[in-house]
Amino acid sequence: MELEPELLLQEARENVEAAELRRELGHRLEGAGGGGVRGEGRIKESASQTRDVLKQHFNDLKGTLGKLLDERLVTLLQEVDTIEQETIKPLDDCQKLIEHGVNTAEDLVREGEIAMLGGVGEENEKLWSFTKKASHIQLDSLPEVPLLVDVPCLSAQLDDSILNIVKDHIFKHGTVASRPPVQIEELIEKPGGIIVRWCKVDDDFTAQDYRLQFRKCTSNHFEDVYVGSETEFIVLHIDPNVDYQFRVCARGDGRQEWSPWSVPQIGHSTLVPHEWTAGFEGYSLSSRRNIALRNDSESSGVLYSRAPTYFCGQTLTFRVETVGQPDRRDSIGVCAEKQDGYDSLQRDQAVCISTNGAVFVNGKEMTNQLPAVTSGSTVTFDIEAVTLGTCNNNEGGHFKLRVTISSNNREVVFDWLLDQSCGSLYFGCSFFYPGWKVLVF
Numbered sequence: 001m002e003l004e005p006e007l008l009l010q011e012a013r014e015n016v017e018a019a020e021l022r023r024e025l026g027h028r029l030e031g032a033g034g035g036g037v038r039g040e041g042r043i044k045e046s047a048s049q050t051r052d053v054l055k056q057h058f059n060d061l062k063g064t065l066g067k068l069l070d071e072r073l074v075t076l077l078q079e080v081d082t083i084e085q086e087t088i089k090p091l092d093d094c095q096k097l098i099e100h101g102v103n104t105a106e107d108l109v110r111e112g113e114i115a116m117l118g119g120v121g122e123e124n125e126k127l128w129s130f131t132k133k134a135s136h137i138q139l140d141s142l143p144e145v146p147l148l149v150d151v152p153c154l155s156a157q158l159d160d161s162i163l164n165i166v167k168d169h170i171f172k173h174g175t176v177a178s179r180p181p182v183q184i185e186e187l188i189e190k191p192g193g194i195i196v197r198w199c200k201v202d203d204d205f206t207a208q209d210y211r212l213q214f215r216k217c218t219s220n221h222f223e224d225v226y227v228g229s230e231t232e233f234i235v236l237h238i239d240p241n242v243d244y245q246f247r248v249c250a251r252g253d254g255r256q257e258w259s260p261w262s263v264p265q266i267g268h269s270t271l272v273p274h275e276w277t278a279g280f281e282g283y284s285l286s287s288r289r290n291i292a293l294r295n296d297s298e299s300s301g302v303l304y305s306r307a308p309t310y311f312c313g314q315t316l317t318f319r320v321e322t323v324g325q326p327d328r329r330d331s332i333g334v335c336a337e338k339q340d341g342y343d344s345l346q347r348d349q350a351v352c353i354s355t356n357g358a359v360f361v362n363g364k365e366m367t368n369q370l371p372a373v374t375s376g377s378t379v380t381f382d383i384e385a386v387t388l389g390t391c392n393n394n395e396g397g398h399f400k401l402r403v404t405i406s407s408n409n410r411e412v413v414f415d416w417l418l419d420q421s422c423g424s425l426y427f428g429c430s431f432f433y434p435g436w437k438v439l440v441f
Contacts, residue, residue, distance in 0.1 A: 042263075050176065057174070080154060087152040104137060180260045181205035182250045187265060191309060192273025192290055193236040193441050198248045198262070207250040211258060217243040217266065236441055237288060243268045274316075274427065274440045275306040291439045294324060294431040301430065302331070302345055304338045305440075308424035312401065316381040316427060317441050323355075323375045324435025330355040332379055332438065334425045336418055344430045351403055351416050353379055355431070359405060359412055371408040379407045383425070386415060 111133070181202035188195040196212060207229075213222040214235055222245075226233040238244065245264045252259070275289040281299040283292045292303055310316050318332050331345035333352025345352035346360045353359050357370040373379065382404040399418040404411055429438055 054174070076156070083152065083154060091151070108133065108137065177260045180249065180262045182207065182210065182248055182259065183262045184246055184248055184265045187246065187267035189267070189269035189271055190234060190441055191271040191314075192240075192269070192288070193234050193238050194244065194246075194267050194269055195232065195234045196246050196248070196267075197232045199231060200250070205250065205259070206253040208253045208255070209251045210248055211251070212246065212248045214244050214246045217245055222247065234441065236290070238269050238273075240269055240272060271314075272307075272309050274309050276440070277304050277306050290441060291321070291437060292429065294434050294436040296434045300343050300432060301340070302342055302428045303430065304335075304428040305426045308422075308426045310334060310381075310383075310425045310427055311423070312383050312385050318379045318429070319439045319441075320373055320375060320377045320379070321437040321439055322435060323373070324431060325433035326355040326372070327432040328354055328356055328358070330431050330436075331360070332373070332429045333360075334381055334383070334427045336422045336425060338426055343432075345428055349418060350428075351381075351405070353405055353407065355436075357407070359414075361403075361414060361416055366412065366414065368412045370405065370410055370412060373407065377408060379405065381405055383416075
């Protein structure tokens with residue numbers, strides 16, 4: 001029985017959909033490393049790397065142990081030489097004294113025999129000389145010779161139990177883990193940086209510290225960027241549109257060794273780094289121009305960003321590295337445009353926080369206040385667009401933004417009215433006394 005053309009077409013469509021579903025599932029499995037070629041490759045590659053690490057480590061360990069044993073042997077042999085030289089010298093001196101005394105006595109005996117062979121008259125002078133010499137020599141005197149029990153007898157004291165101790169340590173040294181106890185959970189791009197978050201994946205592992213490393217994908221060397229108990233860190237000095245690799249490990253509670261590394265994750269930032277304007281007389285900038293230091297110059301004014309690089313929906317963060325003398329006119333904040341001739345951001349078309357914690361919106365101080373800014377304080381600005389077009393209000397603004405300023409675990413939320421829509425904003429700071437250093441990211 002022949003099928004109708006409609007049924008044949010329907011069956012063909014179902015077969016195509018089934019094939020596409022199978023292909024999609026295959027791609028997902030392969031991408032997740034759950035059983036595809038990539039998963040098998042990861043197992044083989046990690047196994048090969050683990051073998052190389054184990055071989056290299058134990059070869060290094062054998063070399064170090066051999067070197068330590070050789071050094072200890074040399075030290076003990078030197079002790080033997082020193083004791084031998086110090087204890088044998090008195091015996092050598094005693095033997096020399098005895099030999100000298102014996103030789104003197106033999107010479108005196110021969111001289112006496114010769115003197116007595118001659119007659120009394122002609123040998124009187126020899127006999128007199130012999131008698132005089134004999135009276136000045138103590139023939140019955142010998143140096144004190146130590147008893148045999150007092151003579152040192154060297155021996156080596158070796159404790160064979162060290163072999164069992166070393167054996168126990170060697171048998172317990174090193175482990176092979178199939179999965180690291182910690183993995184990178186999320187990479188969040190920031191202007192000039194990437195926030196790295198990680199978490200434990202082994203419930204039986206109690207972490208005391210974490211260690212985060214990163215490198216450019218073109219580099220062969222990872223470098224430490226964070227060691228501590230936190231599970232989140234922002235890695236700064238990230239070049240835009242450049243791929244970086246990140247990995248993390250942990251140290252168990254009360255342990256000295258680090259766990260195996262997590263699976264490396266690749267991340268990058270497409271956001272333009274925030275930079276301060278270079279060449280402003282009152283401020284010194286870091287090489288990447290993301291840190292501004294108020295110097296001793298008497299020049300005052302607002303230091304603005306190089307460009308309007310802050311966009312609504314992002315989080316703008318200022319971290320105060322060092323502080324100087326505070327002044328109520330100090331300011332840290334954002335503005336719609338640069339305006340020269342002002343000493344502070346406490347003006348129209350700007351929102352800011354002063355170092356005493358006061359918050360200003362378009363030059364007016366708010367009733368709500370944040371804690372005073374101190375060394376290590378982090379001030380964040382989160383801004384969202386609320387209204388586009390004309391606002392039904394009598395406050396003169398036509399564009400409304402909702403601003404959240406946070407500092408020292410407190411925050412204030414308010415609406416900021418602007419004369420016109422701004423796709424991006426400038427940031428700035430002003431300090432009247434030197435010593436203030438601010439990092440922006």
